[in-house]
Amino acid sequence: MSIGAGIALIVIGAILAFAVDLPNNYVDLTTIGYIMMGAGAIVFIIGLVLMVRRRQTDTVTRTEGVGDARVTRSTTRSSGDDLV
Structure with missing residues (x-):
């Protein structure tokens, strides 16, 4: 959302x-335009940092036995260093 x-x-x-x-x-519209472009660049960079910083994948596997159910949940978190 913040990238857009x-x-x-x-x-x-x-x-x-x-x-x-x-x-x-x-009002000087040229100055306001430059200020908005700078703010947009900052918001874009913050959005990229937040998107790369937090990636999480959840996998849920359900295995049912003869009378009981066993649920296995594994969580994998990767940092932004893996993407570079």
């Missing part, structure tokens, strides 16, 4: 900085 929000901020900031040329005496 970062991309959206970058795109909106680029539109404000480079494409909009409205006469305005109160």
